[in-house]
Amino acid sequence: MHCYRHPDVETGIRCTRCEKPICPECMVSASVGFQCPDCVRNGSGTGHAPHANTPRTVAGGRVVADGRLVTKILIAINLALFIAVQAAGTQLVDQLDMIGHAYNPALDEVVGVADGEWYRLITSAFLHQEAAHFVFNMLGLWVIGGIVEPELGRIRYIALCLLSGLSGSALVYLLAPENQGALGASGIVFGLIGAWVVLARRHRYDMRPVLIFVAISLVFTFARPGVSWEAHVGGLVAGALLTYAFVHAPKVRREFVQYGACGLLLLIDLGIVLARTAALT
Incomplete structure (x- = not known):
């Protein structure tokens, strides 16, 4: 707008x-x-x-002139990693993608989150190998992020993106086969979709176009083979819950409720990771 x-x-x-x-x-x-x-x-x-x-924004964040600054930075990070993957090949993907526990013959060692490589829970959310996958996710990040970022403010928007990506990876770790790899910013994008639903409801907009878009996104998630539905669902739920806490927190203790919601979601993700790691090792 x-x-x-x-x-x-x-x-x-x-x-x-x-x-x-x-x-x-x-x-x-x-x-x-x-x-x-x-x-x-x-x-x-x-x-x-x-x-x-x-x-202030509807969530209490500071209103700024450039409402897409964080979105631009996130796209730049994804682009830099995409270029690095094209230059380095599958070796970089093998080191950064989301995988629970598997033997990698190329590295001749066991890899995965269960082996202590927790960084994969975050790095995989910014990693792309195929051009179509990258373009589709960046388009979603630009369009929906451009709606959500000005509404939340930069700090809350950063928290939303990181925790949505982490929650998507945590659900992949919990439910997907331990040796199945996953990568892409879909968890973040679906977190933004969840945030968009809550914001549209908060502003009492016509929900039909929003819900139709969500339904189509979920249909593509479950209908297309090879799609990590766990990352999509985890990001969607995390984004919606976190945004609800952001925009409905009482003003008298707004920041306490908002930061508390972030901490609670982080603890849930941590609990999932610890439980799954214990089961695998």
């Missing part, structure tokens, strides 16, 4: 009264959300002077 008064400025915030998109310069802090200057001027809102409070 672009601000109705500044068409060259992208924004993810709407006026709580008329729902016109507004940029940080046009936001007027109100008792609930932000209002546009027109609503305040016409007396239809209860806004305060723009300088009275720092503009």
Whole structure:
């Protein structure tokens, strides 16, 4: 979206009264959300002077001019790893992909999370080998991330992406065969889809297009062979739950609830990893 008064400025915030998109310069802090200057001027809102409070997103994050900065950085990381994989071949994939426990004849050793390589739970979420897989995930990250990042703010958005990717990998580790490899940013993308559902519901948008998109995404997840459905489902559930905690946390103790939700999800993922590791070793 672009601000109705500044068409060259992208924004993810709407006026709580008329729902016109507004940029940080046009936001007027109100008792609930932000209002546009027109609503305040016409007396239809209860806004305060723009300088009275720092503009905040619906989750309490700081509103910034570039609402896609973190998304751009995540895409750059994925691109750098994709180029590295194309240059190094399968050797780099074998060292970074998500695999539970297996013997790798190329390395002549046992590898996997159960062997102490916990970093695979995160590195696999930024790793791609096939061009089509990379392009599809980056398109989803750019489009849906561009919706979610301005709504949450950078810090909460980073937490959402990392924990969605980690939760997807944890579910792969728990349910997939121990020697089955998995890679890709699908866990993060599906986490953003889950966040989008919660945000759309929070703003009382028409949910039909959102739910149709989610349904189609899940159909492709389970209908296509070779897709790691565990990463998709794990990311989707984690993203939805975490975003719900972000946007519905009471203002009087908002950060405590939000950071507590992040810590709780991290502990759940840790418990899954420890339990699965104990079972395999």
